[in-house]
Amino acid sequence: MAEEKKFVGFICTGCGIGERLDAGQLETTAKRDGKMQDVKQHEMLCNAEGVKMIQDEIGGGATHIMIAACSRRAKVEAFNFTEVAMTRANLREGVIWVRPDTDENRETTQEMADDYIRMACAEARFMTKPTPSGEQELNKHILVVGGGVTGMTAALEASAAGYPVTIVEKSGALGGNAANWYKSIPSRAPYAEPQDTGIEGMIELVNNNDRITVHLNSTLASTDGAPGRFKATIAEESGATTEAEFGAIVQATGYKPYDPSELTQYHYKDSPDVVTNWEFEALAKAGGPIKRPSDGKEVKAVAFVQNVGQTSKDSGKLPYHSGAGDLIAIKQAMYCKALNGADCDATILFNNLRTPGAAGEDFYRSAQEKMITFSKGDVSEVVPGGELEVKFKDLILNEDTAMKADLVVLDVGMMPNSGPDPYAQLAFEEAEEGSEEKETLRQALEVAPPSILNLKYRQGTDLPHLRHGFNDSHFICFPYETRRTGIYAAGPVRRPMDMRQAQDDAAGAAMKAIQAAENAGKGMAAHPRAGDLSYPSFRKEGCTQCKRCTVECPFGAINEDEQGYPVYNEARCRRCGTCMGACPVRVISFENYSIDTVGQQLKNVDMPDEFSEKPRILVLACENDAYPALDQAGMSGIEINPWARVIPVRCLGSVSLSWITDSLNSGYDGIVLMGCQKGDDYQCHFVRGSAMAHERMSKVGDTLQSLNLEPERVEVYEVAITDVERAPKLINDMAETVEKIGMSPFKF
């Protein structure tokens, strides 16, 4: 038996609420309809005195509190009562600020407020205070996959913060690509000369660091568990395996250079004197002067052909750019001057010279000082021979021309060393047997790279791809917003980048890994619901093993047991509720967010009869974008129709179809759903929540048809946080629609 519950409501009469609304009636509503055991009013609930009043009630045994005041987005710090279950009724931004202050509107405004009180009370009644599950303990050990610059940096940075690290490196040595370089782009002012890569020093630091364990010639045979309790099987080439547990993972598996063999105009395959920029490093590292591969002649003229096979939509080429290619060419042109003498001509044939920032521009100028030649030119062909001829169009002089060179260096791009895309695996699984689609997917999977993480996740073995195989975050503000909680990509596997950026990135990813491990230990959610202690659970007896939840979970949090029942991994979960929205039998819920907490809100709205001319419009609004937009509309005094009742939801993906059918059945006249932008540039922090809501709602048509209701009674919109005017308009439009087509006949 759970501890005794005590429900207390608080009504603020400040900010004009008291003047615009009948607080006494609100109190009555909260008590009578909302079943609050006690209700208190205060003229400024958010001030020290008001907060103390609430605290005193909590001290006096209140376990569930309902605060009727401003928006849940306002005065968050004041109303921060983590020891109880709390709901907020938005009387200010949600009611009085969106309704005109006139006598004829007084009644409907009061009705609106009464409803919000009923809703918040109902929500509170069906809510419990979230407590950590205790699923995992604190495990501070960080697993770093990849022992190149990024991996080693992540390891060193994490260990410097006191966290033990294990590096798993596939090859026989640490250092990655950069170990083969002669020098690197400068990372410190004055950004004038190539600098030592520092790789050897880093390897030494890693090897001498007591907190860092290195597994060479090793891969991950399997990774299971969740943040705070990842269990990895590290397999050595020799066949030996090691099992270890980790709190979080950084994937720093780097890149491989693009192979220009298919681009025949460069004759890369035909001439040993046409090399890639990565191969050129080895020529320089061999010790100066640089000699050409074909005949060992010291080079006197080198042409650097930029942007080879990059920024092109042609098949077989890279649609992106490696970013660092021009800086690399500058660095390498400087090798020529330094190792083969100032007389060695180095010409960089570029299009847009990409030397950004302070460091980039300084390095460019330094190259000019060294008499490195820069020509804006479009190379059409490299003609092999004893002396190579580079044919190009000089874009400044606007003429076709050519230059001679002993050696031609091709600037080829970086391709990520990522694992296979888990969603390709899922799509294959979902595709209809024998279909053409299935065959295409099968072929794609066959040439996919081998798995790196070998995650034992229902949703696939590796980090999802964003674009072109990169394991990047989709969010500009949140570069580490991973889709596999506790696993962070860093370095060129995330986005093409140079060494300095990779090192910064490694530190950032290490930070997130540490944070994930720490919070997993406390049972707290990761970004964007950081600190949330609630987690989903399901009633096994009702579950039909339909697998919707396990398939649709955007974060790979839910596995399946042998019988096909979901197995939750709370620390992987981001608390979006997509599983809840997916479940056709309504068995999934959170302590503070469930089928009931929302379902009871919409049921507790007072439903006037068909002839009252007071329709009801249900608005389910994404709490991150649509709801703040409506708040701002309130601040701007933009009117919202008095029939609307707005319920914030964590994500449209969490919206259960049952809410919609229940609403229609109970007489709502219109329903408006507001979620984030979907599609390629999706804005949904729960990835496909908005898209899924659109898909699911397309099925509402059947329900409407069976009820003989007009399809326009349910609308799903993409709403941005900036839609301060549009969001209210969409609601008001629905009111007009209802007026046009008439009231719902399903009112009781």
Place this chain on the structure above:
Amino acid sequence: MTEVVATNQTILVVGGGISGMTAALEAAETGKQVVLVEKRPFVGGRVTQLYKYFPKLCFPTCGLEINQRRAKMNPNLTILTMAEVTNLEGEAGNYTATVKISPRYVNENCTGCGDCEKAVEAEFDNEFNYGLAGLSKRKGAYLPHKMAHPMRYVIDPAIIGTADADKAKEACKVGAVDLDMQEEEIKFNAGAVIWATGWQPYDANKIQPYGYDRFANVITNVEFERMADPQGPTAGKIVRPSDGKEAKNVAFIQCAGSRDQNHLLHCSRICCMATLKQTHFVQEAYGDEGKSTIYYIDIRAIDRFEEFYMKVKENPNVTFTKSKVASIVENRENQSPILHGVDTEGYNRYANEHDLVVLAVGMEPSVDKGSFPVDIVVNEEGFIEPAPENGGVFAAGCSSDALDVNRAAQQATGAALRAVQVVNRVAGMEG
């Protein structure tokens, strides 16, 4: 008196823009005590004044909402607004910061109801809109913007001592207006410092050939961003400041102040992408009638952004001209700017008339070399170098280099770890 509880295990974050917020939140969400000091009355920095981000064309306020929610809910984070670090003494693991807090004249009782604003009469140019400030006024009691955090009004010091101030005080029913508030100076400890003071748009007045100071229809890219914002001074309309007429033929001048030894030596990195983004604003406003011309030296889209660039290049309404514009003169008949220069690809002289010119001004680091409170290594361009000599002070975001929002947040997350390393060392030593 503002009270700050801090120890040598506290991380001080200076600057509450996207980088400072990110660093502060990442550290706080890892369980560290953080004090964030922000000069303006609200956090969020310059991204609050952006309309959209490249390359997704999503809204900065979306991420701001998340970050502000994180900040509101996190008990480890203390935010001081209208505050500046005036001194910093000590060394890694043991700093004492002196912070000056300017009077806001509004205390924490403020509910953001706006009664004071309604009561006050004095109006001021709205600095939130940069040089377009004059197009939209704000009151002497104001909320800097609709999503401002803290959601607390500010009383302009200029109305203190006037009848307006008393009106504001009278109007406030919750006793939040405190006209006797004084500037205060507080001191507290910190183990590590994250310097995230960001950047400022390069002063376009200094780019004399472009006549920003002389021609109404020459504006900056940050101003154009405000103009495109429906919450901005023109309610989202792309118009000419001179006459309010539609600006359908817009010129963008790249490297306005950047890559120039007479101005900023560095490439500001973001301006190419910002312009590519802003061509969308023109397109959105006027469809095929909206024409953009980009005058550039090199387009620096870089890595995945190249796709964005390629897409803009395919737009027949966007023209790219490889040329640093030599000068702008004004057509005296219609106030249209006429751009003079040479297209360097093949040498074609032009004298192009546009409705509006947007100067893609660069990023000037807001690191004051001269008055930096502790010894710090700053490069020629004014950015803080990643130098071990900096002790427990770590640059985040645009204090360290010209960065876009994504890279700034990335870099700031790493900076947070470096600060965590210091305070964890302190914790290890003390416990």
Place this chain on the structure above:
Amino acid sequence: MSDLNTAMAAKYRANFLKEVEAVVEEGETVKMCMQCGVCAGSCPLGKHWAHPPQEIFMMIRAGKRDEVLKSDSMWMCTSCYNCIVRCPRGVQITHVMHGLAYYAKRLGVVPEGQPTQQVSQLFWDNLMKGGRVNELKLGLSIYFKDGFGDGIKNAMANQKLGMNMMKAGRMSPMEFLSGHTIKDNAGFQKIIKKAQEIEDAKFDGAAK
């Protein structure tokens, strides 16, 4: 002078940029050009240049030695310094143009009858006589630079201008006879002679 031209061309072969750096006034700044074109767009006589400065800099890099030196473009420079103050890279464009022009003259490759080259030389010769410019003689020498017939024509055409100037006291027929000179002309001549020798040695040295 064509010996010098042959010698220089032979020595620097394809690397005209190095040659410019070695012998042209402020030529060492040319390599810093990043082809932004602001100089070309800033030139008041820009439209009259076959190759504007930015293009000349690219031609120098591309080794188009003859095309550059034999061009009359750099003779279009009015010395207004617009390009210099706007150049983002500190290229000393005005001086480089003067330097290239002078170098072309030295090498004897200036297009025949290039008027600015002629005036320039006349000016220099004029001032070299007595340390100061004799405006009247300079003016006349310019009128007559293309021969006696043209000279008379020019003088007639500008008669009114000349009369006006005389009326205003800003042109004196006395100049034709005596004119302003410096007192220590001998010392002056020695000084400039020496400077010329040093200058010549620079080119001779570079050609070796």
Place this chain on the structure above:
Amino acid sequence: MAKKEYSFYPGCSSQKGATSSNYLTSTQSMCDVLDITLNEIPDWNCCGASIGYGGGGELPRLTLSARNIALSEQHNAGQEIVATCAACWLATREAKERFEHNKTLFDGAQQALAEGGLSLKNQTAVRHMVEVLIEDIGYEGIKSGVKKPLEGLKIAGYVGCQTNRPFGIVGESYENPLYLDKMIESVGADSVPTYEKKVQCCGGALAMSEPEKSQEMIKGIIEAAYDHGADMIATPCPLCQANVEIYQNDINAKYGTKFDMPVVYYSQLISIAYGKSAKESALDGQVVPAKKLEELANK
């Protein structure tokens, strides 16, 4: 006002009977009131101007200025060199700075000067008369001597190139300098601060070799002054003054314009405003008479 002394470099065109002799006359008249003593550099020589490069080359040209600086340092020790002519100022200051940064050139010049028994310290500031007025006298100082404010006159300040670039006046922009406008206002006249041709090139020395190209630019300069309703143009540069003034007939003939725009020096404006006569202010040296100024002088 405290007495000020400078080492004065008038330049070839300011000599008696030369094209800007009126500049010299009015400068002296102006300095007289301002209590400025100009000590001419004894036996100064031509600076090479902006056209001499084609004949002389780098070192010989710079040596011309080296000799002038050396003479100034020898005879007017401790006094800053002041030039009224833009080209003189530019060439001399440029030489000074080139010598500062390039030891080879400095040594070369020194070697050459030794032949004439001179030696260069190169420690003397080289200034334009305009700088003296703005920085040492100040706008208020200029104003304080005004006896006959030039009321009702609208004067387009034409700064030109070389007074403005590459050195310019501290605190002023290359594109839109305002000092000449401020000087015009200091003597009571109306300025045209938005005069868009104020730094447009007049063709400089190319007026002689490329007259068509030069006159096309001059035409624009005069036209814009008319567009702004200016009564006259004022300039600090002798070559600008001459080019813009004396070719007006030719331009009228070629383009069918009816230009009759007086072009005067700032020194003439100040001199008149200080109560000096038309003759003292060298208004008789105008090719296009500045009638309104003459009327004012004769009042």
